[in-house]
Amino acid sequence: MLHLVQHPLITHKLTQIRKKDTGTKDFREALDEIAGLMAYEISRDLPLREVEIETPIAECTTHEMAKNIVLVPILRAGLGMVDGITNLIPTAKVGHVGMYRDHESLEPQEYYAKLPLCITDAVVMVLDPMLATGGSASATITYLKEQGATLIRLVCIVGAPEGVKRIEEAHPDVDIYLSALDDKLNEKGYIVPGLGDAGDRLFGTR
Ligand code: PRP
Numbered sequence: 001m002l003h004l005v006q007h008p009l010i011t012h013k014l015t016q017i018r019k020k021d022t023g024t025k026d027f028r029e030a031l032d033e034i035a036g037l038m039a040y041e042i043s044r045d046l047p048l049r050e051v052e053i054e055t056p057i058a059e060c061t062t063h064e065m066a067k068n069i070v071l072v073p074i075l076r077a078g079l080g081m082v083d084g085i086t087n088l089i090p091t092a093k094v095g096h097v098g099m100y101r102d103h104e105s106l107e108p109q110e111y112y113a114k115l116p117l118c119i120t121d122a123v124v125m126v127l128d129p130m131l132a133t134g135g136s137a138s139a140t141i142t143y144l145k146e147q148g149a150t151l152i153r154l155v156c157i158v159g160a161p162e163g164v165k166r167i168e169e170a171h172p173d174v175d176i177y178l179s180a181l182d183d184k185l186n187e188k189g190y191i192v193p194g195l196g197d198a199g200d201r202l203f204g205t206r
């Protein structure tokens with residue numbers, strides 16, 4: 001299911017990172033802030049468990065988070081979302097999956113993976129600012145399922161309808177969170193209007 005996470009502050013910051021003249025520093029800061037603003041929504045329905053505690057005044061029954069949270073940024077650009085989310089969920093563990101798109105075929109190529117041990121029973125949040133063809137996210141989710149993950153959410157900032165469709169077809173059990181659903185992909189597989197190459201803009205590599 002697709003969840004559009006919209007808020008005036010997110011829209012404003014998204015406009016900043018879409019502008020072609022926004023430099024690395026401002027791009028990095030705004031991307032992180034958008035991820036931080038999305039953290040509240042993507043954690044809204046996390047499971048809780050009952051606990052008995054003692055306040056300074058009395059014993060009481062209350063609740064705490066029932067599951068570990070594992071963030072899995074897709075390298076490189078997903079790294080730009082980690083700090084914003086761990087500001088709100090500081091106990092989250094972080095796994096890494098390295099994927100890049102082959103420029104000709106647009107198919108994802110995996111080059112790195114390192115995951116925490118607890119993913120089987122955790123809520124796993126896959127992070128990537130861009131959901132274009134959906135190839136990178138779909139391959140990452142398939143890999144995480146092979147490693148035993150069962151509760152997976154995909155958290156992106158800008159998406160194209162093509163990518164949403166691909167994830168919905170390949171992984172109907174995975175909720176997708178986006179701040180903006182853009183118009184389409186161009187002939188090179190870039191999101192239109194999008195924001196360009198997120199990894200390059202985040203790390204200043206082009
Ligand atoms: C970008 C982006 C996604 C992917 C999206 O990464 O960060 O991972 O493309 O495209 P898709 O939905 O069509 O797979 P890229 O391959 O440019 O690698 P990078 O982050 O190392 O620059």
Ligand code: URA
Binds near residue numbers: 189192194197199
């Ligand atoms: N990857 C990006 O970084 N941007 C796009 O528009 C598509 C894929």
